[in-house]
Amino acid sequence: MRSLCLLLLLSLSTVWAAGQEILPFDDDGQRKLYQELTQQLRCPQCQNQNIAESNAVVSIDMREKTYELVQQGHSKQEIIDYMIDRYGYFVHYSPPLNALTIMLWLLPVFALLMMLLFMLRRKKQQQQLISSNAPLEQELNAIIDAYRSKK
Amino acid sequence: MRNWMLYTPLAIFLGVSIFLFTGLFSDPWTRDSALLNRPLPEFDLPDLMQPEQRWNRELLTGEPFLLSVWGVWCPTCKAQLAFMEQLKEQGVKVVGLYYPLPVDPAFGEHFSLGQLQRDVRQQLQQFGDPYQFNILDENRRMSMDLGVSGAPETFLVDAEGRIRMHHVGDINPRVWRQKFEPAMEQIQDQSDTLVQQAEVNQIGASH
Numbered sequence: 001m002r003s004l005c006l007l008l009l010l011s012l013s014t015v016w017a018a019g020q021e022i023l024p025f026d027d028d029g030q031r032k033l034y035q036e037l038t039q040q041l042r043c044p045q046c047q048n049q050n051i052a053e054s055n056a057v058v059s060i061d062m063r064e065k066t067y068e069l070v071q072q073g074h075s076k077q078e079i080i081d082y083m084i085d086r087y088g089y090f091v092h093y094s095p096p097l098n099a100l101t102i103m104l105w106l107l108p109v110f111a112l113l114m115m116l117l118f119m120l121r122r123k124k125q126q127q128q129l130i131s132s133n134a135p136l137e138q139e140l141n142a143i144i145d146a147y148r149s150k151k
Numbered sequence: 152m153r154n155w156m157l158y159t160p161l162a163i164f165l166g167v168s169i170f171l172f173t174g175l176f177s178d179p180w181t182r183d184s185a186l187l188n189r190p191l192p193e194f195d196l197p198d199l200m201q202p203e204q205r206w207n208r209e210l211l212t213g214e215p216f217l218l219s220v221w222g223v224w225c226p227t228c229k230a231q232l233a234f235m236e237q238l239k240e241q242g243v244k245v246v247g248l249y250y251p252l253p254v255d256p257a258f259g260e261h262f263s264l265g266q267l268q269r270d271v272r273q274q275l276q277q278f279g280d281p282y283q284f285n286i287l288d289e290n291r292r293m294s295m296d297l298g299v300s301g302a303p304e305t306f307l308v309d310a311e312g313r314i315r316m317h318h319v320g321d322i323n324p325r326v327w328r329q330k331f332e333p334a335m336e337q338i339q340d341q342s343d344t345l346v347q348q349a350e351v352n353q354i355g356a357s358h
Contacts (some may be wrong), residue, residue: 044300057252058300061291085297088185 023067034070037079038063040094044087158287171293184317185298191218191312193298199285200268206286215338216244217283219322220294223270224252225302226295231321232274235281238327243335250294250302309338313326323324 001078025031038052043059069079083091095101186276191208198204221228287295316334
């Protein structure tokens with residue numbers, strides 16, 4: 001059993017390390033930037049993997065280029081723009097804000113507003129239902145009073 | 152008010168159904184290339200067969216051509232060679248951009264030009280040779296500048312050196328008829344009007 005666990009652990013570690021090369025960096029900031037970028041850039045060849053996970057040739061090339069650009073001291077946005085310039089917006093996991101994608105942000109807000117409106121309206125209707133019926137309320141009060149005075 | 156409320160769930164259901172139904176037929180591989188209508192990127196690369204001959208952007212501009220990204224390792228590229236050879240016979244200029252593949256990507260590049268030339272020559276003899284010449288994309292940097300994610304991919308470049316189409320996948324009679332022929336005609340029309348304009352300008356200048 002223990003050996004089986006060990007085996008499982010070992011096999012997991014190789015899966016995790018598959019897309020990772022050991023690369024020398026001057027400082028931890030650059031290493032962090034490289035790791036962030038390779039996780040946020042999407043492999044154009046595979047349908048849903050980032051370039052850190054993928055071992056497609058194009059992902060390897062993109063990792064190399066990212067490393068090169070990080071080493072040259074480019075900023076995160078510059079490197080993302082470099083990739084978008086070649087592979088389109090598909091390559092970055094956060095979509096740009098434009099006429100087509102604005103729906104992604106507006107639709108949830110719109111739905112929330114509609115629900116709030118609906119709830120407020122219903123509450124108002126219920127209140128109206130009670131307050132608009134004054135004679136009924138008087139009648140009810142009279143019955144309650146009669147019931148109490150009996151005791 | 153009540154009637155309206157009654158039909159809302161149905162309307163939402165129909166909307167979602169139609170959206171998901173169209174999704175069944177959408178192809179996740181087709182997306183607009185970032186390079187459309189942009190000039191071909193700068194490059195300076197050797198010829199695959201005569202490495203002393205070097206190619207660059209200026210040498211390629213002047214007439215429309217197809218830039219076909221391919222490699223002997225790619226079976227789909229092999230399959231399209233015969234049809235593309237027919238295109239060459241019809242007068243279409245096809246330039247190959249050779250996409251070399253490392254033997255094992257995880258262990259770095261092992262590359263022998265002599266072996267590659269032999270493999271290429273053999274494959275082109277066997278299956279058809281549509282290429283006027285082949286450019287060897289060392290390190291695949293040109294392919295990265297072109298946003299190439301694999302092979303085969305084909306670019307249609309016009310006479311001014313601008314990319315007019317980026318096709319991912321093979322070239323077959325159907326794709327050629329539906330996608331490339333209309334684009335080729337458009338380019339032809341544009342260059343015709345350019346020539347006419349130039350002639351008009353010349354006539355104007357000579358008077």
